Amino acid sequence: MNRIQCADPDLVGILTKLNTYDYIIVGSGFGGGLLADVLASRDKRVLLIERGGLLFSTHVLNTSRPFYGRGSSNSAEGNESIYDDVKAKVRCTEGSDPYIGGPVYCVGGRSNLWGIWTPQISRKTLEAWFPPEIVAYLLEKRGKNNKDGYQDAFDLMTANSQAKEIYPEGSGQMSSSEIDEVRAKLQAAVPGSSFDLMPVAAQFNSSAAYRFPQGAYSTTLALVNRMYANNRNLTMLLNTEVLAVNDAKDGDSRKVVGITIRDTKHGTIRTLDIGSAKVILSAGTIGTATIALNSGLQKLNRKVGCGIIDHDVCYSRFAKLAGGGGESKPVNMKTFMQVGGQDCLVTVTVNANFFLAGSSTSLPNTQYYGPDGSIIDPRVGRENEHLFDTICVLFEFVGHLNDGNAVLGLPGADPVLCIKRPEQPAAVQQDMDKLVKGVRDAFVWGVDADISSELAEIAAPKVSRLGFGVFSHECGTMRMDGPGRSDGVVDSNQRVKNFVNLWVSDLSVFPVSPEANPSLTLAALALRLADHLEPAAEVTPPEIPPVLLPLPPQDG
Numbered sequence: 001m002n003r004i005q006c007a008d009p010d011l012v013g014i015l016t017k018l019n020t021y022d023y024i025i026v027g028s029g030f031g032g033g034l035l036a037d038v039l040a041s042r043d044k045r046v047l048l049i050e051r052g053g054l055l056f057s058t059h060v061l062n063t064s065r066p067f068y069g070r071g072s073s074n075s076a077e078g079n080e081s082i083y084d085d086v087k088a089k090v091r092c093t094e095g096s097d098p099y100i101g102g103p104v105y106c107v108g109g110r111s112n113l114w115g116i117w118t119p120q121i122s123r124k125t126l127e128a129w130f131p132p133e134i135v136a137y138l139l140e141k142r143g144k145n146n147k148d149g150y151q152d153a154f155d156l157m158t159a160n161s162q163a164k165e166i167y168p169e170g171s172g173q174m175s176s177s178e179i180d181e182v183r184a185k186l187q188a189a190v191p192g193s194s195f196d197l198m199p200v201a202a203q204f205n206s207s208a209a210y211r212f213p214q215g216a217y218s219t220t221l222a223l224v225n226r227m228y229a230n231n232r233n234l235t236m237l238l239n240t241e242v243l244a245v246n247d248a249k250d251g252d253s254r255k256v257v258g259i260t261i262r263d264t265k266h267g268t269i270r271t272l273d274i275g276s277a278k279v280i281l282s283a284g285t286i287g288t289a290t291i292a293l294n295s296g297l298q299k300l301n302r303k304v305g306c307g308i309i310d311h312d313v314c315y316s317r318f319a320k321l322a323g324g325g326g327e328s329k330p331v332n333m334k335t336f337m338q339v340g341g342q343d344c345l346v347t348v349t350v351n352a353n354f355f356l357a358g359s360s361t362s363l364p365n366t367q368y369y370g371p372d373g374s375i376i377d378p379r380v381g382r383e384n385e386h387l388f389d390t391i392c393v394l395f396e397f398v399g400h401l402n403d404g405n406a407v408l409g410l411p412g413a414d415p416v417l418c419i420k421r422p423e424q425p426a427a428v429q430q431d432m433d434k435l436v437k438g439v440r441d442a443f444v445w446g447v448d449a450d451i452s453s454e455l456a457e458i459a460a461p462k463v464s465r466l467g468f469g470v471f472s473h474e475c476g477t478m479r480m481d482g483p484g485r486s487d488g489v490v491d492s493n494q495r496v497k498n499f500v501n502l503w504v505s506d507l508s509v510f511p512v513s514p515e516a517n518p519s520l521t522l523a524a525l526a527l528r529l530a531d532h533l534e535p536a537a538e539v540t541p542p543e544i545p546p547v548l549l550p551l552p553p554q555d556g
Contacts (some may be wrong), residue, residue, distance in 0.1 A: 006237075006238050006239070007234075007235050007236060007237045007238075009237060009240065009261070009263060009270065012047065012235065012272065013270065013272050013273075015047075015235075016047065016272045016273055016274050016275055016277065016366070017273045017275055018275065019275035019276045019277070020045060020275075021045045021046065021047040021235070021274075021275070021277045021535070022039070022044040022045045022046065022088060022277060022278065023036075023039055023044060023046045023047070023277060023278050023280060024046070024047045024259065024272075024274055024278070024279050024280070025046060025047070025048050025049070025279075025280045025281075025505075026259075026279070026280070026281050026282055026283050026288075026291065027049075027050065027051075027109060027222060027243045027281070027282035027283035027284060027287065027288070027506065028048055028050045028107050028108055028109055028219055028236075028282070029108065029109025029110055029111050029219060029280040029282065029284065029506065030109070030110075030111050030115065030506075030519055030522045030526065031413070031505035031506035031522050031525070031526050032048070032109075032219075032280065032282025032283075032505055032506065032509070032525055032526075033048070033107075033109070033111065033218075033219025033220070033222070033223055034156075034219050034222075034523055034526040034527070035110055035280060035283075035505050035529060035530055036048045036219075036223065037219065037222040037223060037226070037234075038526070038527065039233075039531040039533070039534055040226060040231060040233035040234040041528055041535075042234075042533055042534045042536060043215045043231075043233060044233060044343045045186040045217065045233055045235075046233060046234050046235070047235045047277070048223070048234060048235065048236060048237070049237045049240050049242055049259075050081060050103040050105075050106070050107055050236060050237070050238050050239075050240065051239070051240065051241045051242070051263065051264060051283070051287075052104070052105030052106035052107065052239065052253045052264075053106060053107065053238050053239050054106060054107050054220075054224070054238075055086060055104070055106035055107070055108070055112055057219075067191045073444060076448055076457045082113060083104070083110075083113045083472075086104050086113075087101065087102030087103065088102050088103045088104065088105055088414070089102065089159065089413070089414045090102050090286060090414060090415050090416075091412070091414050091417070092416065092417050092418070092419065093408060093416055093417070095418075095420045096417060096419050096420070097419050097420055097421050097468055098467060098468065099322075099419060099467075099468050099469045099554070100467040100468065100469050100470055101310070101415050101469025101470060101471075101472045101474065102286050102469070102472075103283075103286055103287055105264075107219075107220050107223055107224065107236070107238065108218045108219045108220030108223065109219070109284065110284075110472055111217070111218035111219050111220070111519070112218045112220055114472055115201060115216065115217065115218070115517070115519035116200055116201055116202060116216040116217075116520065117198055117199070117200065117201075117332070117347075117519075118154060118157065118199045118200065118201040118517065118519060118520035119198060119199060119334055119345065119516040119517055119519045119520065120138070120150050120516060120521070121138075121187065121514040121515070121516045121518070121521050122336045122343065122345075122514075122515065122516065123139065123176075123412075124336075124343065125343060125398055125512065125514050125515060125516075126138065126139070127481070127483070127509045128482075128483070128512075129482045129512040129514075130480075130482060130511065131480065131481060131482060131483070131485075131492035132483065133492050134480075134492060134528070135524070136150040137522070137524070137528050138150050138524055139332055147522040149527065149528060150520060150521075150524055152524065152527055153520055153521075153523040153524035153527055154201070154520060155520070156523065156527070157201040157217035157520070157523055158201055158202065158203050158217065159203045161202075161203045162202075166197065166199070167197070167199075167200045167202065174329045174330075174331060178329060178331075179197065180203065180332060182331050182333060182350060183195050183196075183333065184447065185439075185443060185446075185447055186348055186439065186442070188331055188438075188442050188447040189435070189438035189439045189441065189442040189443075190255050190335075190337070190346075190438055190439070193337060194337050194348075195333040195334065195335045195348070196333065196334065196335070196337055197331075197332065197333060197334075197467070198332040198333065198334045198347060199520075200216075200332070201216055201217040201519070201520070202215065202216045202217070203215065203216075203217065207522070210217070218487060219486060222408045224237065235310065237261075239263065239264045239265050239266065240261050240262070240263060241261065241262045241264050241294070242259055242260070242261055242281075242283065242291055243260045243261065243262055243269070243291070243294055244259075244287040244291060244295040245258070245259055245260075245279060245281075245291065245295045245502065246258035246259065246260060246271065246295070247295070247499070247502075253498055253499060253500050254300075254498050254499050254500070255499065255501050256274060256279045256499065256501050256502050257273065257502050258271045258272060258273050258274060259271065259272045259274060259279070262527070263392045266287075266292070268513065271396075277368040277501075278501045278502075278503070278533070279501060279502050279503070280502075280504065280505050280529075281478075281502070281503070281504045281505070281506070282476075282504070282505045282506045283506065284506050284507065284508070285308060285407075285474040285475055285476065285477050285478075285506065285507045285508040286308070286407055286415050286417070286474065286477070287415075287505055288477065288478055288506055288508045289304065289305040289308070289407040289477035289478060289508060290305075290407060290415050290479065291487075292304050292305065292477075293305050293407065293409035293489075294409065297489075297496070298409070300497070300498050301487075301489050301497065301498075303403070303479060303487060303488065303489050304477070304478065304489055305406050305407045305408075305409065305477050306401075306403050306404075306405065306406045306477065307401035307402060307403055307405060307406075307476035307477060307479055307512045308401075308402075308405045308406065308407060308417065308419060308474055308475070308476050308477050309400065309401050309402055309405060309419075309474070309475060309476055310399055310468055310469050310470075310471070310472075310473050310474045310475070310513055311396050311397050311399035311473060311514070311515060312395075312396070312397040312399060312424065312465065313321040313391045313394070313395065313396050313397075313465075313466045313471055314394075314395040314397075314424075314432060314464060314465045314466065315392060315393065315395065315461050315463070315464060315466065315468060316366060316392070316393050316432075316436045316460070316462060316463045316464065317366060317390065317391065317392040317393070317461065318366055318367045318368070318369065318390075318391055318440060318444075318461045319367070319368045319369070319378070319388035319389065319390045319391070320368075320369045320388060320391070320444050321368075321369065321370050321371055321376070321387075321388055321389075322387040322388055322389050322441060326386075326387055327351055327387050327389055328350055328351055328389045329350075329351070330349075330350065330351040330352040331349070331350050331351075331352060332347065332348075332349045332350075332352040333348050333349075334346065334347045334348075336515065338395070339431045339432060339435065340427035340428030340429070340430065341425075341427055341428075341429060342397050342398065342423055342425075343397065343398045343429055343515050344395050344396065344397050344398075344515055345395075345396040345515040345516050346394070346395055346432070346435070347392075347393070347394040348391065348392070348393050348394075348439060349390075349391070349392045349394070349398070350389060350390070350443075351389055351390055352392055362410040365547060366461035366462050367461050368464045369444045372455070372515065373444045373445045373449075373451070373455050373458075374455065374458075375458060376472055389443075391439065391443050393435065393436050393439050393463075394451070395432055395463075396471075396515050396516070396517075397428075397515055398512060398513065398514060398515045399475070399513030400512060400513075401475070401476040401479060401511065401512060401513075402420065403417075404418075405417070405418060405419045405420060405476075406418050407477055416495075419468055421468055424465065429463065430465045433460060433463055436460050436461060436463055437460035440460050440461060442496055465536060471517070473507070473513055473517065473518055474507060474513070475507045475508065475510035475511075475513040475514075475518070476508065476510060476511065476512070476513065477508045477513065478490055478496075478504045478509050479507035479508075479509060479510070479511045480492060480494065480509045480510075480511055481511075482511045485511070489504075489509075490503070490504050490509050493529070493532050494509055494525070494529050500537050503529065503533075505525065505526050505529055507543065509515055509525070
């Protein structure tokens, strides 16, 4: 199997000198893996360099499952233990806040583990921070299919399997009336809000969505398919760490002429002459910054490696004894709103198993409520196998880049960060507490319930702030220009300034850590970059005359 998976580095070095490759992409996650697959599909020769090998597990999201195990410890999203086991070590300098995330070195990168939630970034955040041409690409419909960039990315990630039936409506799992019932509770809990379904990037091969999912989207499937098929357009050089890009003057600009790589298994180092290939760094916010710093790109722009931020994430979770019909059906609702004067994505899940909400999590529920709304001990009556509905309220705030935060170019075995997070304003905590209390009241007692004074005095579950990097949404170390700003490391086409053949395709180009999970936006930007580099050919289907069949004989 290793013979199938691994290209020979020595032969790859010979081929790069011969201008065999049109593109060399470093990193195979949402930004690089998707880009590599699209460019290869457009008949371009791509060399994809990945620091790790293959990661196969029953808990990686793109693994097929015969049944969506709602609420069970081995459900599709119950994979935080796998992430904790496979993520690479990242250290922090003295005086830094701790960092609890980390890159994953394998084919597909962190797309194996995260990214099933695919909300769009709010228009307000996009227009405030991203270049106008990117905002237009993401939000404005165009082309023969009359779709915007977000819809193109979602259709790709779901293999068009949700084109007619968006999860979970019409799936046989949950009816529109049941969704409306949850929405009514949320709108009563948060007056003036507008909650709708959280889009989920999962592919289905059954008419009953979420009964036979092929798995959540990751880049692994497409890349491995090409690898095993010996696809002529894609070469994958695995277990190979890119240390630096080597450049030279090209008129008034600069040009990458070589790449220094290290074999992670044997420790040998060599330089690949890249010929006429174009280079795209997609090693992630930390990895790409490390490569750029090792390459001296900070001498051209002092923002290289600086600004790293992940948005603040806070949550509260509680459980209520389920009714006679058993656990409620799983649903995940979201809304954009201001919390304490700050832009926020508020997500409320009911029995929707994920990092903070399902039974697989190691974090305990704050409170358990009985049928009358009183707090109970969940261990009492355990012999009767009582079931609980788990409700989680999640707050994700916009994270603004901080130039004092940085990936440090230190020559150690692991990346080193210096990060500081601002304290949360009291108004934010007060608004979160108020919102959680409203959600608790609506789900525990009901919208129109007459609550006794004794029960009404029960404090709402505590809202907790999570550590930096917990959701792996770090952004900003190779930021792009934005409205009224021209100090970015890359331009609006993600090309590194002052270079003629170097681009970046990962979260490092984000000029802000948005309130929404960024995987859909990154996928859309990868598609946009593919169109910029190699526009898709307009294919007109051939006209095929209809087949005329003889009419069946008529009786009589």
